[in-house]
Amino acid sequence: MSGERRFSEVGRERRRIDGIGLVTGAALYTDDHDMPGMLAAKVLRSPHAHARIVSIDASRARALAGVRAALTWEDVPRVAFTGAGQGCPEPSPYDKFILDRKVRFVGDEVAAVAAETSEIAEKALTLIRVEYEPLEPIFDPRESMRPGAPVIHDEPEWEIPIPVEMDPRRNLCGRADVTIGDMARGFAEADLVLEAEYENQYAQHVANEPHITISWLDAQNRLVILSSTQVPFHVRRIVARALQIPVKRIRVIKPRIGGGFGSKQDIVTEPICAALTLATGRPVRLQLTREEVFASSRTRHPTSTRLKTGIRRDGALTAIEMECLQTAGPYGTHGLTVLTNTGSKILPLFRCPNVRFNAWSVYTNQSQGGAYRGYGGTQSGLAVNIQMDEMARAIGMDPPDLYRKLHIREGEGSPVFEALGEGAEGHAMTIGSCGLASCIDIAVRESGWAGKRNRPGEGRFRRGIGMAVMMQGSSIPKIDMASCSIKMNEDGSFNLLCGATDIGTGSDTVMAKIAAEVLGVRTDDVIVHSSDTDLTPFDVGAYASSTTYLSGMAAMRCAEKVAAQIRAVAAEMLEEAADGIALRDGKAVGAGGEVTLARVGSRSLYEKDQHQIAAFASAFSDQSPPPFSAHTAEVEVDTETGLVRVVRYVTATDCGVAVNPLLAEGQAEGAALNGISYALSERYIYNAKGRLLNASFGTYGVYFMKDLPEMRTFLVPTYEPSGPFGAKSIAEVCINGPCPAISNAIFDAVGLRLRRPPYTPETVWRALRSQTP
């Protein structure tokens, strides 16, 4: 492939640079930090889905021995903010207060206590007297849009900081309506028009480490926030706003993080914890219980999608009309942007001249939506890939052939890129790399597709195979920014400081490898520190599949600047021109001689024209090159019990150059299994009053090791010209495949078209029974 080069570090298997601490338990996560005199914080949560607090009295709680603070809405600044950890101004409404006089879902925050022990804090919660005026709750998004529906956000402080269509009086917190081409003509030109409704369910990220924050005041009366977050710099900015203190008074430290998947892209525990520290002057620890994580943190937005497509007999698409109704939940965190991504992460994938995306996001009184790996792509990937299977069958074409015919190719653009961006218009983009054709070929070959499709077999257990293809992005174009700094030490090693936020993804290793590649050293010669808002340069954080692409680009540019400085010193030492000097194997190599980087480093610090070899660099992109992936699911359906078992799952993914192939495969596998358990078992069950009934590992439905199907993972090398050493991204894309691929496989096995995951034994069994014999 053009531009492909051989690298000495990039693309080579290297142990992750932070691995030793992780396998020995020596790495420190938030909860592993002991602060002298630390108080335990607990949050009183609403038993009502929708209610006004008529009166609240925490005096008895405050009087309890060992209680150091009890806060209600009366004790915190009345400033609306959004908990969405996004760039500023945020495309999410300011509809949240640290504590409010209204509650909007069961589990909403009512009051917070800090006490000497967590037992005392728990006890204190029971002493807080709250009088509620229950209001009519809304659980159904269609109800929420009804004229005259109860208004969930009636506070005058409500504000949306960017010019987009939102209206809290109508419970509307996101809207998109984009048309490309001529829909009427498109449908008229079709040989066949298909239309159906699809709906994805609530889901939680279930990161192994619950949300946790520790905060304290340092010796300068500054507020230090140590937190399990994907977005340290956004935490700093948003907490400053919520608490009405200057940004400069806040330092946010990200230690090791036990997984995020989007759940920690939001500001969840930080404002209350920090408010309690300001109230008490003491270190405070606020860790959510697992039940609180399920019931009160963030979820994937459920979306009901009506999809209508027009297709010709030869497989050409003539029109796609997608109508989405998204349940935002009680606060609009990421509602609008997940909504627009629901369109933009799938519609450009297929060539089609006439496209309409018409969508709403509405408030309801159930669990709060947020960022979740896939970010809209999961919602629409479900609808579009199932309908592709339906279309392929209707025109008698094999799905892989239909996908091969329709998918976007290198050098092509899509008007959708321009029409649909992050809550607003997007940016034109031409695809610089696309390995989807190979992904499809590999998935077909490795799954044994040809021998398995349309061969369900006889008897109780039927087999089927289905496919899905998908794309994501790599960073948010023209919004996200990443930066880093590198300095050189006298032994030829380097310190790389970055705001890029390794939450377990291995991004520290990726940054080190990219810098090492430029500097001609080994990966372990680059010592990475991420992230601390006092020490490391800015980065928006770990989301939008941005780190390898954008933060990696910052690392590359920064290393190039440092390399130029090294060459300048080496040029003097070798007495030749800097231009001809190459950095490799830990040396600066010229035409007539060479010198080790240790010598260069030592000379620059101690010997001659002393100076620190160091640089800063930033990266910012007007592109968001999509990674592509093709999946196949082979399933076995037990027609007596309805149990669907995934026999084999194949993923083939084009992430550009995989900087660290093992880590990249791990991203694909983790995302795919998360998608598989979402397709088959994960769901939220509420009672009639909006209380979540299955807020536990035992009842929610995540997969453990015994649930793992045979999984085959393939990386398809391409070279992304705009990325660092050809890299794109891989973190999210693979979560979007399982829901449709498994549904399509179930159809292949038993002729059932399931459009609403999870495909639990009960739903499959019921559907089988209602099938006409």
Place this chain on the structure above:
Amino acid sequence: MKITFTINGARKTVEARPCEPLLDVLRREGYKGAKFGCGQGFCGACTVLLDGEPVNSCLLLAGLVEGREITTIEGIGGVDRLHPIQEAYLDAGAVQCGYCTPGLVLATKALLDRNADPGDGEIREALDGNYCRCTGYVKIVDAVKLAAERMKGTGG
């Protein structure tokens, strides 16, 4: 109350409240490798070995370990001397966020101590109590096999 037990080969006496879970006691005593994931016996992040067998220390009352032998991740290997299982986890790419890793390494140790050459099914059975959201488990199975392979003939 006072409890005396052996931890990572050394005898130790600690102070614990009645009904206090072992996890809380261990973490207070500085054994931070045992993690809190749920406190309900589901996730296995808090796994330690009790007389060589994996247990969820979040559910185990500290009082019950009187006189018994506990192994935590700190007793398996340190940053300066990795155990072959820890090496295998790194080489197989089985570690992402690492929150599950101490528990998994311990569960793997218990498995390999009683079965030096486990098959796929036995691995899945033995590690089924240890939740991992990041990896999709694929490379964890690889790591266990790699560790078994490397430890063959070394006597563990």
